[in-house]
Amino acid sequence: MSSPNLFKVCRHVSPDCPVESSIYGYYPSLGGNAFFLAWFAAMLVVNTLLGIKFKRWAYMTAVSLGCISEVIGYAGRVILHKNPYSKAGFDMQIVCLVIAPAFFAAGIYLMLKHLTLFFGPSDSPINPRLYTWIFISCDVVSLILQGAGGGISATADSYATQRSGNNVALAGIVFQVFTLLVFAGMAGLYCYRRQQRLKGHSKHEEDADAPETTRNVQVYIFSLIFAYLCILTRCSYRIAEMAGGWRNPIMLSETYFMVCDGAMIALSTATMIFCHPGLYFA
Template sequence: MASPMLEILPTLLKRANDTVNNTHTGDFDLCVDITPECPVEATIYGYYPNLGANAFFLALFAACLVAHTYLGLRYKTWTYLIALWFGCLGEALGYAGRIILHHNPWDGNGFDIQICCLIICPAFFAAGVYLTLKHIVIELGPSYSHLPARWYTWIFILCDILSLVLQGAGGGIAATADHGSNMIDVGNDLMMAGIVWQVITLIVFGSLCTSYALRLRSNKNNLPPKAYQLLHTTRFRAFLGGLALAYITIFTRCVFRIAEMANGWKNSIMQDETDFIILEGVMIVIATLCLTIFHPGLVFPEMQDHKLKGLSGVTEQEVKEVHQSSPEDGSPLGYGRK
């Protein structure tokens, strides 16, 4: 009697072990909270999002949202206001979603909010950077630019919209797909495509900016006096430095997101919160602060002067008029402002 029992004992133990393993590595569709059967390690991120870091990011983006509302209304930089307003709002909502996940990593609503908002919103900050180049070219000289000044806004904002559509569609599909569904991979691929397109757009934009800066530098002795004066004011240099830093941090964040999503959900990069905080959160915080502290209404009022003069669809002749006309104080378009 003992011998048959000993013979089947290993089989029974194996079946019991398989049952336990299946419980922890199987289907988690029914998980709604942390339990022994639904551990935090089985969630997509595999951790409880840090409450302090996410609360800090939420508060900072909310403060920048208020600041941009005031500055945009004060200086009437409407398009810049729209881009930065939606960017700050989306980031604040995204980190609110991560705070929800801190309390319950299985919360579907928290995951949906943060994945959609934090994926797409940096594109709005990139748009804020793109919007300024046309006005910089108008002030410093369109003859050194490879493209007519008015083209920059149209080309790069349209590219940014395409990036937003791809990332938004991908985030929406991934957020609403059933666990284990192929649609999750479809959503991931669309988000990847949107971010890759955003990186390509940023590279082209950076290349054009670099080329313009080099051509400007090589012809600095031939610049119109008013353009030369503007280029050497502290406020304008601070504006350019803020834009450059914002560009670098947005680009860094996008490269990180590509690496994070390249190996699908639950990969080691995606489950490293420190990398996320530094390369996503801190990078976009720096970009936002640059675009807020060095707001064009504060340090580049010429951008608003163009709108007041009706130069939204600027032509070469109108650019010449910008350098020839003078306001009532005798200082061409505020070039004397420090």
């Protein structure tokens, strides 16, 4: 595999600087990246309007920051389509597309507190109000690591420095996956404890004590699980991509990126917005 010319004087594709020697080794798809740019811009508008309508300020802020990061990141990839050696385009996408899912994960974390309070806090292993503090704090740590790693990679002037940035960002994503798994464990424990308690109730008592049996709340819970799985899939892909180092086969495949990152986060975002918590909870 040829070594990329990222750190020699290459400003545009030329006979001395072929596209194959650029950081990703290809021209990013104009159509695909422009689609995701427009998609997240539209989601940003819809999310803002719903957030204002339902006064879900924290949720609106988290999801909006994710959408803004995605828009900037895909704008960077559009720039890279025009010039695969564009430093501005590389910087925009390496930082923003790496950190964006952390904001969407924060939106999901915010809802565990509300769900436990809605269904009844007695089955929660900890005070429901601590969920937000614990998981958002962990999300901030992963966000800092990913942002720092992306920043180091974006400003690197040597391969060693770039590898260091990659490793820092990788640590942030691994920590994010760990946080997602702990979150799933806490949610699962709450559901288990609740189901165990409801086993001792009569059918009438169970129906009265289980608002989750209503169709709307069931739809919301399944939408949250789907969004969670999409984010987890994306993070798992990024771990595999970054663990292989720069210009490994996964990183050099735009198909993998479009499906495992772009599509996963687009589906997660659409689910979180069109199944907005304001539609289900007062």
